[in-house]
Amino acid sequence: MQNLIKLIPLASIMILMLFAFVIPLLKKKKHVYKLTLVIMSLVTVINLIHVVYIALNGGYLFDVGHFPAPFGIVLRIGEVESGIGLLFCFINLMVLWYSYFSLEKEIKSNRIGFFHTLDFLLLASLLGIVFTYDIFNGFVFLEVSTLAACGIIVVKDKKANIKAAIKYLILSSLGSGLVLMGIAFVYSISGHLSMSYIHEALIQNAEGKHNLILISMILFTVGLGIKGAMFPLHIWLPDAHSSAPSPSSAILSALVIKAPIIFLIKVYYLVYGTTILSGTVVLDLVLFLGVLGMIFGSLFARSQKELKRMIAYSSVAQMGYIFFGIGLGNKLGLIMAIYHIIAHAVTKACLFLSAGSFIEQTGYKTIDEFKGIGKEMPVTLGIFTISSLSMIGIPIFPGFISKWNLAMASIESGKILLLFVLIASSLLNAVYYFPIIINGYFGEDNLVGKVFNSKIRPVRTLLPLIILSVVMVLAGLFSGFIIEFIGRGIYI
Amino acid sequence: MKSSIVKNITNLMLPFIQVFGIYVILFGHLSPGGGFAGGSILGASLILFRFVNGSSATDAKFKYHYLLRFACSALVLYGVLKGYVFASAFLGLHDIIGIGTPGSLLSGGFIMPLNILVGLVVAITFYFIAVLFEEGELEHADLVE
Numbered sequence: 362m363q364n365l366i367k368l369i370p371l372a373s374i375m376i377l378m379l380f381a382f383v384i385p386l387l388k389k390k391k392h393v394y395k396l397t398l399v400i401m402s403l404v405t406v407i408n409l410i411h412v413v414y415i416a417l418n419g420g421y422l423f424d425v426g427h428f429p430a431p432f433g434i435v436l437r438i439g440e441v442e443s444g445i446g447l448l449f450c451f452i453n454l455m456v457l458w459y460s461y462f463s464l465e466k467e468i469k470s471n472r473i474g475f476f477h478t479l480d481f482l483l484l485a486s487l488l489g490i491v492f493t494y495d496i497f498n499g500f501v502f503l504e505v506s507t508l509a510a511c512g513i514i515v516v517k518d519k520k521a522n523i524k525a526a527i528k529y530l531i532l533s534s535l536g537s538g539l540v541l542m543g544i545a546f547v548y549s550i551s552g553h554l555s556m557s558y559i560h561e562a563l564i565q566n567a568e569g570k571h572n573l574i575l576i577s578m579i580l581f582t583v584g585l586g587i588k589g590a591m592f593p594l595h596i597w598l599p600d601a602h603s604s605a606p607s608p609s610s611a612i613l614s615a616l617v618i619k620a621p622i623i624f625l626i627k628v629y630y631l632v633y634g635t636t637i638l639s640g641t642v643v644l645d646l647v648l649f650l651g652v653l654g655m656i657f658g659s660l661f662a663r664s665q666k667e668l669k670r671m672i673a674y675s676s677v678a679q680m681g682y683i684f685f686g687i688g689l690g691n692k693l694g695l696i697m698a699i700y701h702i703i704a705h706a707v708t709k710a711c712l713f714l715s716a717g718s719f720i721e722q723t724g725y726k727t728i729d730e731f732k733g734i735g736k737e738m739p740v741t742l743g744i745f746t747i748s749s750l751s752m753i754g755i756p757i758f759p760g761f762i763s764k765w766n767l768a769m770a771s772i773e774s775g776k777i778l779l780l781f782v783l784i785a786s787s788l789l790n791a792v793y794y795f796p797i798i799i800n801g802y803f804g805e806d807n808l809v810g811k812v813f814n815s816k817i818r819p820v821r822t823l824l825p826l827i828i829l830s831v832v833m834v835l836a837g838l839f840s841g842f843i844i845e846f847i848g849r850g851i852y853i
Numbered sequence: 854m855k856s857s858i859v860k861n862i863t864n865l866m867l868p869f870i871q872v873f874g875i876y877v878i879l880f881g882h883l884s885p886g887g888g889f890a891g892g893s894i895l896g897a898s899l900i901l902f903r904f905v906n907g908s909s910a911t912d913a914k915f916k917y918h919y920l921l922r923f924a925c926s927a928l929v930l931y932g933v934l935k936g937y938v939f940a941s942a943f944l945g946l947h948d949i950i951g952i953g954t955p956g957s958l959l960s961g962g963f964i965m966p967l968n969i970l971v972g973l974v975v976a977i978t979f980y981f982i983a984v985l986f987e988e989g990e991l992e993h994a995d996l997v998e
Contacts, residue, residue, distance in 0.1 A: 364944055371939060379932040382925045427942045 367423060369411040370438050370446065370492045373404045374485045381481035384474050394461050397477045401454040408447040415443045420850055422494065430555055437494035437556070437631075440850025441699055444843075445491050445623055448703055451832070452615050452710050453484050455825040459714050460608035462822040466721055467606040468517050476516050480612065483509035487620040496544050496632065497554045499624050503540065503588070507533045510617050513609040514601050525600035532587055532597045539584030546577035547632065556631040567637060574633070578643045581628050588621040591647075591684055592654030595677045599661075602673035607717020610669065614676045614713055615706040622683055622702060626695065629687070630852035639690065648688025652782050654681025659789035666727045668716050671793060672709070675752065678786065679705045685779075686767055692853045694770035697763050699847050700840070704751070704759030707833040711748040714826050715741045722816040728797060732804030737816040740823060742801050744830045749794035751833060754787045759833060762840040863905045870898040878972040882961040888971025895972060896979025903983070920977045927973040934963055934970075 380400045387393050420439030424430065457480065464473060486509060489502035507530070515526040548554065550570055551562035567574065587594045598618070602610045629638055638644060658678030665671040679701070686698030718741050719734055720726060735742040751758035764783060771779040836843065871894075878891030903911040940946075953960035 368940060368943060371943075372936075375932060375936045375939070379929055379936070382928040382932070385925045386922060386929075424943070426939055 366411060366414045367421060367438075369407050370423065370436055370443075370488070371425060373408060373446070373450070374488050374492075376400065376404060377481045377485035377488070381478045381485070384478045384481070387474065390465075390470065390473055393474050393477055397457055397481070398454075398461070400481075401450070401457055405447070405450040405454050408443070408450045411438075412443045412447045415440055415850075416846065431553060431558055434498050435494040435555055436492045438492060440846055441623070441852075442491050442850075444846065444850075445619075445699070445702065446488055448706055449484060449487055449491070449616050449620075452706055452829075453480070453612065455829050456608050456611045456615075456710060456714070458825040459611075459822075462818075463718065463721055464606065464608060472516050472518070476513060476609075479509045479512040479516065483513065483612065483617070487616055490620040491623050493624075494557070494631075495555050496547070496559070496628065499627075500537065500540055500544060503621065503624070504537055506617065506620065507537060507588070510613060513612065514605045516609065517604070517606050519604070521600070521604040525597070525604045529597045529601045532594075536584040536587030536594075539580045539587075543577045543580035543584060546573060546580065550574065550577075556627065559632050560634050563633065563637060571640070574637060575641050575643070578629075578633065578638075578641060579646075581625065582643055582647065585621040585625040585628075586650070588618065589625065589683075590618050590677055590680045592650045592657060592677065592681060595654070595658070595680075598677060599670050599673040602676065602713075603667060603669040607669070607713055607720070610673075610717070611710040611713040614673070615710040618676070618680060619702050619706055622680075622687075622698075626687060626698070626852065630695075635853060644688050644690045646688075647684050648690075651681045651684030651686075651688050652779070654678060655685060655782060655786040656681075656789070659786055659793065663789065663793045666729070668719065668726065668728050668731060668797070669713070671728065672712050672716055675712075675790070675793070676705075676709060678790070679709070679752070681786070682763065682767065686763075686770065689767075689770050689774050689776070691770055691774050692848070692851060693766060693773060695853060696844055696847050696851055697766045697770060699851070700759070700766070700844055701763040703843065704763050704833075704836060707829060707836060708748045708751045708760065711744055711826060711829045711833060712752070714829070715745040715748070718818060718823075718826075719745075722818065731797065732800040735802035738818075740817065740820075741826070742798070744823075744826050745801075746798050747830050748833065749798060751837070753790045753794055757834070757837050759837040759840060762837055762844075766844070860905050863901060867898055867902060870901070871895060874898060874972075874976075878968050879958065879965065881968040882964040883956065883958070888968035889975050891968070892972035892975025893979055895976035896983075899976065899980040900983045903980075903987075908984075908987070915980070917981075920980070924974050924977040927970040931967060931970040931974075934967060938963055 377400070380396065384393055384396065387396065415438065420437070420442075422430075423436040423438060425434045425436060427433070457477075460476075464476065468476065483506055486502040486505035490499055490506065493499040493502065511526045511530050511533075514529060515522050544554070547559055547563075550566055550573060551559045553559045553562055563574065582591075583594070587597075590598045602613055605613060629643075655678050658674055658676075658681055662671045662674035662678060665674060683698045683701050683705070686694045686696075686701060688694070719731060719738065722738060723730070723734070725731060747758070751760040754761045754764045764787060768780055768783050771777070771783070874891045874894035876891070877886035877894060878888055881887030881891065899915065902914075950962050952962055959965070
């Protein structure tokens with residue numbers, strides 16, 4: 362029984378990859394939807410069981426195939442990995458459930474099978490990146506995730522999508538190339554690809570090779586920073602996230618930019634370790650870029666006219682918080698970076714899906730045209746409001762918890778000035794989210810001819826969104842439990 | 854291609870190219886080659902057939918949705934076999950196939966069946982990529998109605 366539970370991480374990757382290629386064999390759209398929902402629920406349930414097992418028994422290492430560690434591939438499953446795995450599966454399940462009611466309005470009906478194939482491949486590769494304990498295996502999964510992510514952007518077949526996907530493909534390939542170069546540098550020093558072996562070899566051979574180690578660290582930071590939308594490297598993100606169909610945007614924003622961050626954290630603390638890391642400037646660089654992202658992402662978001670573009674720039678700002686937490690370099694900062702990954706994933710999925718349903722029901726795109734939307738679609742705007750309150754950082758919502766603890770962590774590390782950056786960034790968040798809510802509920806000039814509840818969708822189509830927002834509030838309410846759980850498996 | 858010399862000679866050569874591709878796939882675990890190399894030879898033979906005999910004759914012979922179905926089934930089978938290997942290695946189950954006599958064709962456990970499946974996928978994917986560059990889109994390749 363215990364062995365079967367330990368098989369779950371590998372099994373969830375295998376099941377998703379297998380059924381990704383069963384989908385093109387199906388003839389009817391209905392069967393595609395049913396199969397994907399059944400498989401996704403199955404994978405989510407087994408990951409839930411796995412998290413419970415990890416919470417009771419702690420983490421373990423899993424050898425894939427017949428060869429043990431230095432030669433074969435190892436998966437490292439701890440509290441952080443299993444939690445993030447469950448989060449990814451759950452959000453993907455909710456997004457697929459939502460897309461059951463709305464996908465056909467955005468993409469051609471003969472593309473629906475392809476969309477689900479790509480989505481399963483994407484989720485499998487992201488789970489692989491999260492679970493892996495072998496950097497080259499992580500690189501392979503990174504490449505698969507890049508190609509699948511391009512696929513779910515370009516599945517809409519419009520001019521803007523093709524342009525955004527090519528931009529993403531080029532920049533992301535550059536990122537993968539840099540990661541590969543970093544792996545080559547690390548391999549030339551240590552002669553290993555498995556994280557724990559590299560770590561031991563680096564500790565022994567670090568004398569006189571500090572510049573080489575620094576170069577490889579910078580390569581990893583920049584390469585994974587491109588994929589994770591670190592501030593000056595985020596330029597692909599707004600185009601890709603705003604032009605994609607809204608289920609794809611939710612997946613891209615909630616999952617695809619998060620997995621490289623987990624990989625980056627693993628590279629920092631499992632490959633290099635605290636002693637090598639604290640002797641370099643890399644963490645200060647990450648902190649600086651995170652701060653820039655928090656401020657400038659919000660400023661750019663304020664100046665956008667399209668709703669989805671604004672939410673996409675807000676992602677840049679929120680990724681800034683995550684890099685801020687990593688860059689602080691202490692335990693609380695790292696825990697809060699991972700907690701913010703969870704908080705932002707749930708919240709941003711909610712925001713993108715509700716924005717997608719505004720656009721779908723009204724046909725408008727710009728923020729000005731959504732004045733008075735609260736009269737027509739009160740429930741959806743309510744969900745949008747709750748999630749934006751979390752983004753701004755109102756107490757009990759997860760956004761507040763992570764901002765509060767990030768402030769605590771920056772005091773702990775003696776960088777008091779960073780508190781002002783946190784406050785300024787929160788205020789900027791409020792500046793661009795509140796006008797939409799206030800104009801949505803109380804906007805006077807656009808209300809002529811609008812009928813109460815006229816464009817509301819049936820409750821059953823809103824159910825995934827409601828579940829997501831309930832989970833978001835729960836993640837805020839039970840934050841103590843989640844933070845304690847992450848803290849048990851944190852790498853420092 | 855209009856020249857009848859090229860057409861006849863190529864059609865004469867194609868079976869040999871394909872047999873060589875199949876040989877490279879089947880003996881992948883004993884000699885240089887394997888699923889990818891043999892599959893690319895097979896795919897090249899399909900592309901050659903298309904260039905010489907024209908797209909309409911080829912489309913009638915190799916229908917896209919059959920090819921897609923072949924490739925997807927091969928991938929699913931590959932996943933099942935490899936998943937069985939991973940799971941049985943972890944759970945310590947007995948290997949059902951066994952290793953066979955080293956050096957003979959039927960040896961090497963799961964390597965030959967996996968090579969055959971990879972060869973199928975690679976051949977079909979090469980052919981699809983060539984068609985994509987020629988026509989821009991695979992018409993009626995998707996099964997969803």
